[in-house]
Amino acid sequence: MRVGLMATCARGAIGAIGAAFGLFMAKPALALDCSTYPNPIYIESGDTQEPLLKNLGQKLRASTAMPMTVIYRTTGTCQLTDDMYNGTKITVNPSYIPSVTEDPNWDPSKPSPTCTIASGGTPIDVAIGATFIESCNPNPPPNGLKLFEGPVQAYGFVVPKASTQTALTAEEGYFVFGFGNTGQITPWNDETWMFVRTPTKSTQLTLMAALSVPPGKTKGQAKDKSSEVLSAVAASTEAEKTIGLLGVEIYDANRDKVNMLAFRGFKQKYAYYPDSTPNARDKKNVRDGHYLPWAPTVYIVPVDGQGVPTSARTKYFLDLVLGNDPTPTFETESLQTVIARGLIPECAMKVTRSFEGGNLSLYDSPTPCGCYYDSIQGTTSCTQCTNDSPCGAGKCRHGYCEAK
């Protein structure tokens, strides 16, 4: 009897200890309702823009001027265009940018946590395409929506670090991605080791336009996400045969894993990297037209009859990305975040194009920021300023004297 009682007590004690232990163990927190976060802005975006969303989103959560919670879902440019044009709501639990208080250990290099979307879904405040929207839908946007051209996004062809390849010509690319196994382009003649995207993704649309390959006829192993291409190329056991399609800003954040090829377009004499050298990050060749595979990001925004965003929060976010001076003044120079993520503000471009893969023409921005862009990259010979006085006939913009 005494032994049985002791056994029962022991079991009870063990159970109690176990329960107490369970209470002290960190349980997975239930995702909060997205709408409970302060000043949410709901975004659908191409995944190449995620670095920008995370970095800018972190600053917005910490802002006292205009605190905002970026809540986002990534998908292909053509899908988000369709969603926005048809008023489709976000119904899948999205990611959000936490505050320092919510997660002191989070930074943009880490995956974003998710929140619970409202039952029935939530309307998209702004959709961010990573290429010309006309590549997905040639029709003008529906009434009440407007397209705003954002920073320029470049794309490229990546190979494993062990690959000896340094360049790809457009003619080679035509055969590699248009013919695959039968293209007879050494060493890229095995579709097993060619990692591409799907035809709805901006990465594929823009890169195949540079090769004159129909995006729906691209040969290779289709990956849904940029991260999957990156992983596949980096982990390849056939370095010479491997090639993948990737956004340049994704490459910039992963230069230790893959190399990017110089690219020679049709009618071009030499191949060029996006940057002036393989190790630079200045995007010089994108800016001046020597590097061809690029497109503007495009922000699809609900607007009023005058073309002004109907949401003040959305307008503020857009002003930050476009480098306009938002009101109230933001705590940091937002263009710095854009530039640091490998994107090129339109004001720093010297060339432009009007459609996917279209010919380039010279561009002279009405509000240039080339001096500021160069200063972020490390060197500029421009005069610093706080007002127009030292700028002569020019104008002080973002702290530097520009030509106008």
Added chain:
Amino acid sequence: MRTFKVAIVALFLAAGALGCDNSSTTPHETLPSFDSGSNAQGDGGTTNPTTDGSADTGNANKDCYDNPQTHEEIINACTDAVKVTKTPNLPLMQPDGSLPPIQ
């Protein structure tokens, strides 16, 4: 002129890094000079092509364009950026230099 250009291409083919394929790829930081037959300049700058001194030779003797205006001039404009020469082997290219249709 054409013979000279072929000689330059051959020079790069001979000097370039050869991979496992039949193409050659040569990264270099200067453009070849198209004057009396010398090749790379040592200062890393853009080419200083010799001209006949006329105001506008139409870039006939140049490897790049100093004042680009059109698409083709822009993408071939003079620059001090690293440029890579590549002469790919394209077995399926049509005899007239055009690309076959993708099925």
